[in-house]
Amino acid sequence: MTQPIFYVSPEQQVKDRADFARAGIARGRSVLVLRYADGILFVAENRSQSLHKVAEIYDRIGFAAVGRYNEFENLRIAGIRHADVRGYAYDRRDVTGRMLANAYAQVLGTIFSAVMEKPYEVELTVAEVGDTPEQDQIFHLAFDGSIADESRFCVMGGSVDAITSTLNQVFDPALALGPALRIALGALATDNGGESLGFDALEVAVLDRTRRQPRKFHRLDAAGLAQALEPPARKPRSRATA
Numbered sequence: 013m014t015q016p017i018f019y020v021s022p023e024q025q026v027k028d029r030a031d032f033a034r035a036g037i038a039r040g041r042s043v044l045v046l047r048y049a050d051g052i053l054f055v056a057e058n059r060s061q062s063l064h065k066v067a068e069i070y071d072r073i074g075f076a077a078v079g080r081y082n083e084f085e086n087l088r089i090a091g092i093r094h095a096d097v098r099g100y101a102y103d104r105r106d107v108t109g110r111m112l113a114n115a116y117a118q119v120l121g122t123i124f125s126a127v128m129e130k131p132y133e134v135e136l137t138v139a140e141v142g143d144t145p146e147q148d149q150i151f152h153l154a155f156d157g158s159i160a161d162e163s164r165f166c167v168m169g170g171s172v173d174a175i176t177s178t179l180n181q182v183f184d185p186a187l188a189l190g191p192a193l194r195i196a197l198g199a200l201a202t203d204n205g206g207e208s209l210g211f212d213a214l215e216v217a218v219l220d221r222t223r224r225q226p227r228k229f230h231r232l233d234a235a236g237l238a239q240a241l242e243p244p245a246r247k248p249r250s251r252a253t254a
Contacts, residue, residue, distance in 0.1 A: 029124065029131045033155035036133030040078040041065075042170030042203045043137070045162075047148055047185040048192035051141045051219045051228065055196040057170070057203070058215040066217045068229035070095040070107050072141050074219050078169035079134035079155075087116060087136065104226075109140030113151035113159055121157025131155055135168040141219035141228050145185065170203040178202050189218065190240050211237050 020028075041057035043065055054066040054076050065084075069075045069091050077084035094115055095107045116136055124131045136153040150162040160166075164183060167175045178199040187195070193216070201208050211234040219228045232240065 025127065030156065033124075033131045033133050037079045037135050037155065037169060040169035042172075042175060042200055043076050043078045043168045044165065044175070044179075044196050044199065045074075045076050045137045045139055045150055045168075046165035046179070046183065046192065046196060047145065047150070049145070049186050049188050051221045052139045052148055052150065053189065053192050053196060054139075054215075054217045054219075055193070055200065056215040057200055057209060057213060059213050064215065066215050066231075068217075068227070069112060069138070070099065071104060071226045072219065072228050073107070073109050073112060074139045074141075074217065074229055076137040076139070076168070077134055080132070083132045084134040084136065087119065087132075087134065090119070091116065091138075109138050109149050109151060113138045113153060116153050117157040117159050119157075120153060120155060124156040137162075137166050137168065139219060141221050143221065167199075174202045175199045190242070193237070193240055 041059075043056040044054070046053050046055075052074065054074060056065040056076065056078075058065050063081050065078065066074065066076045067088055069088070073095070075088055075091060077088070091112055095112060098111070099107045116138065120132060120134075120136075123129055132155055134155060138151045138153070140149045142148050150166050152160040152162050152166045152168070154160075164185060165179055167179070179195065182195050182198075184191075197208060197214075214237070216232040216237060218230050218232065220230055221228060223230065
């Protein structure tokens, strides 16, 4: 007895694969990437002490992801190798965020189009800090390889619409690190029932253009977060002399 053959249209296959990938990504905790006055801020809800959702790729380039850890970790490692080879073979200045974003887009698009392979359940952000705020770049990559050039911020995973709506009301790229971090934490609270997250549930890093060394990526631990969130000390008023 022969088995019946079922026909599925290409349009339906693409829709089913996209729905599958979106469902996996939506189960991930939120990640925010946003500009601030001195660079680019990465804030992720991450309760794991060993698995990172935010990482450094190269001197001025950072990486953030949401979804299946083993899949985006493979992509992160591949991006580091690609950047190292290009920087060694040519020049470190030839390694750019746009170049890496295009490389990731080709890989994700190829995997999504391969009928016999499971699509990756990941979303990525590749960010590059420039010498001036106008040169900062944030690239948002979807599971199917499509790229969006974000001029202000990027939200991935969790309650994307609610967090985006909150950020749209209060976001200002000219804010210092402390106020920008408070805004990001307030936006993340909308995905946590309105409750603020403790430092142990956060993974925070920055691409800081003011750092003197070539590597601009820097992680903030609990002490660094507390220091960044401290209100600036008021300068004592000098008494006018008669």
